[in-house]
Amino acid sequence: MRLALKFALVFVVGMCLILTVYANHVVNREISLFQDDMRSDQRVLCQAIAPVIQSVWRTSGESQAMALIDQVNRAEHPQRLGVRWISADSSVSARAPRSSAEAAALRRGEEYTWGDRSGRGSGRLCSVIPIDVPGQGPAGLEITESLQAQVDYSRATVRKTLIATIALAVEVGAMGLIVGFWFVGRPVGSLITSARAVAAGDLSTRLSVRQHDEFGDLARELNTMCDQLAAARDRVARETAARLAAIEQLRHADRLKTIGQLASGVAHELGTPLNVVWAKAKRIAGQLEPGASADARVICEQSERMTTIIRNLLDFGRPRPPRRVRLDLREIARRTATLLGSMARKQNVAIAVSGGDTPVWTDADPNQIAQVLSNLFMNGIQAMPAGGKLTIGFTAERVRPPAGLGLPEAEYRCVFVQDEGGGIHEEDLGRLFEPFFTTKEVGQGTGLGLSVSNGIVREHGGWITVTSRVGTGSVFSVYLPGEDPHVGTDSNRGDEYGYLNEKFDLVG
């Protein structure tokens, strides 16, 4: 609205100025034309009358000439036009020149015109023409004409101009207001509203200015700008979230590393005393009578269990790089199943390893894979306290790994371990491979088994997936890369650790 007022004001003032100047110029020109006309009219009149008066004066004498002049006067209204005989040297006031200039012109024998503003009214235009008449000295005719008409005319013109100016001013002002409001004020108003909304954070407002002019363009560009701002804000929000997640992950990894170091340190310290406890318990078991001997044997078993826990803790703190050999996953699975056979039987669990006749080759560390399978088998067995069937199967096919692991689509071998246990709740599924996370009772496990297994599998370039339904059971699938076709099948290398560990079972 203020803008429209400014427009209106500017238009009106400009227009008034122009009109005033123009009117002034016109009026002045008219006046001068007017006066020129009057002047030449008077001269013409004088020149027309002069010879007549001269002739009359010569033939009939002065009084006849004066009478003629009176006659001319009577024909005209005296206020408007008057003719007078002027004599420069006359002492009669009716014949005296009005001014010294007039007298001087008469004496010079020149025509003279002047304006006389003295007296009442609007002034007069006077002309004097010297007429040579015998016996009069410098004399002539003086014509006086009122300027009233001129004044009236200019007054009328001014009045008309004023009216026109006011009318135009009003109209232009109104138009300016309307145009200013409709084409500028209103779109700008909506732009202001939108800008306020954007400043307050709402980037979803859209301007609907549909004019096909600069404001329409501006509105469209502002809408585009809002879109980009919104996109940029989303991008920043996403990047911030990603960065925060990465930082959290780093912190988590750092925490894990610290815990790992702590755990390793504790495990190291416990190794020697545990060795002594275990050995002494073994000795006692052989020396006592059956009741106490059984207790001593429990000490042995628990010591072995503690040894396993310590091994797991040490592995967790320090993952070993795999020493790969070409192996058949079926063999490892069957060997592990045999090792756990007695434990499974005690819990009424039947282990079924299906595999068909085709070997499932992969290049992997046999001890580590055995450790993984052992962990999964034990979990499966422990998930079925009332007994059930543990099914182990194999697949070999081209698979696309899950996103985010950085692994290529390629040939993979899969060992899946299926149990008929209680299943895993959905909220726990995401945390299964977290170190120290366990759904078992306190004392039943360290919560490191799956974490270590996952670490081993990832080191081999594979991954583990879990599907589970509460009440039905779970399936753990271990994916490992297929064998490298360029490497030979020299699978009998084995390693010294394997040799030692197998033969002498030094780790219990």
Add this chain to the structure above:
Amino acid sequence: MDTSTRSSIWLDEEFEYEPQGWDPNARHVLIAEDDREMCRLLADSLREDGYEVMEASDGQHLRDYIDYLRGTIVNGRFFDVDIIVSDIRMPGASGLEVLRELRRYDRETPVILITAFGDDQTHAEAYRLGASAIIDKPFDIDGFRAFIRQLVPPSSDDLPRRAY
């Protein structure tokens, strides 16, 4: 077990290289372990199996033993010891360092290292320096005894008898 035949080197006990009752025909084992109970456990177990056992309580004492044994080298091996069992982390000197040193004089006597720090690097280093085996603690004591028996039987007609 007759404790007077023990030869233990602890700070508060006398150091004897040749105590009375030493059986010259038995196989000798030198054990170096800074944990007292662990050392006793290993030593007592091997004595039960018929070995003569010398105990060292830390790296420096082990070194002292090796110095003594250097004086007994015959045909490129220590004459007075048949197996050496040593912890790796001990005060005084690391088991690995002592192994490196003794291998300059004796490349035949089996050396078994035991450790609570079982990382791959240590294992590889031990074999590289000439250990016959490296065992992670905790281990099964019976398996250990079986291993020692398999490595060097408590008494054997193949190895030269010592003449004292």
